[in-house]
Amino acid sequence: MEVKETLLPGVGLRYEFDNRDGDRIGVIAHRGGDCEVFVCSAASDPDSAKRVFRLSEREAEAMAQILGAPRMVERYADLTKEVPGLNAGQIEVAAGSRYAGRPLGDTKARTRTGASIVAIVRGEEVLASPGPEVILRPDDVLVVIGTEDGIAGVRHLVDQG
Numbered sequence: 001m002e003v004k005e006t007l008l009p010g011v012g013l014r015y016e017f018d019n020r021d022g023d024r025i026g027v028i029a030h031r032g033g034d035c036e037v038f039v040c041s042a043a044s045d046p047d048s049a050k051r052v053f054r055l056s057e058r059e060a061e062a063m064a065q066i067l068g069a070p071r072m073v074e075r076y077a078d079l080t081k082e083v084p085g086l087n088a089g090q091i092e093v094a095a096g097s098r099y100a101g102r103p104l105g106d107t108k109a110r111t112r113t114g115a116s117i118v119a120i121v122r123g124e125e126v127l128a129s130p131g132p133e134v135i136l137r138p139d140d141v142l143v144v145i146g147t148e149d150g151i152a153g154v155r156h157l158v159d160q161g
Contacts, residue, residue, distance in 0.1 A: 024049075033057025033129075061128045088143065089151035090121075095138035097158050105132025113153030115146025 006014040008028065016026040024040040026049065035055045040048045055063060093100055099107055110116050120127040120134065121141040127134060136142075144154050 029060075033060065035060040035063075057129070064126070064128065085147060086145065087148055087151055088145055089115075089155070091142045091144055091151075091155045091158055093136050093138055093140040093142065093158055097136075097138070099136050099158055100138045102136060103132055104130055104134045104136055107136075107154075107157055109144075109154050109157060112157060113146065113150045115144050115150030115154050117142050117154070118145050119143035 001017055004016045008014055012028060012030040014026060014028050016024055018024050026038045026040070028036045034057055037052045038049045039052055104117065118129060120130050121143065122137065142154065142158065144151050
């Protein structure tokens with residue numbers, strides 16, 4: 001199945017695909033985290049689009065967990081293309097890291113590096129917008145948004161302490 005992704009400058013990303021009934025299903029992922037789901041009764045007529053529902057950021061995260069959250073990680077990477085100087089990185093928490101088994105907040109990553117940990121990939125699960133109380137585990141992958149230097153700083157912090 002082909003999913004068409006369209007950058008909406010200043011808004012976010014639009015994802016669209018045609019379902020088996022011939023309808024076009026779409027999701028607009030707003031930069032602020034909200035999502036709108038819409039459907040066009042005829043894939044060839046985008047003017048027939050009707051909004052089905054809107055989800056808050058928390059509701060969208062819950063839906064993503066249900067439907068397959070790895071796409072959320074891709075969304076963060078795509079959004080960095082919109083802002084010059086903003087990058088996305090992935091950092092694995094090694095078993096020997098001083099932060100393995102400790103709360104994310106103990107890293108003070110944002111304060112110390114200026115980069116933000118926006119998600120934790122744990123096996124097939126994605127913890128979007130993790131709070132400071134989330135315990136880091138070996139093999140967790142941190143999704144980090146920031147400058148190249150900020151991401152390198154988080155990598156050094158997690159690897160070296």
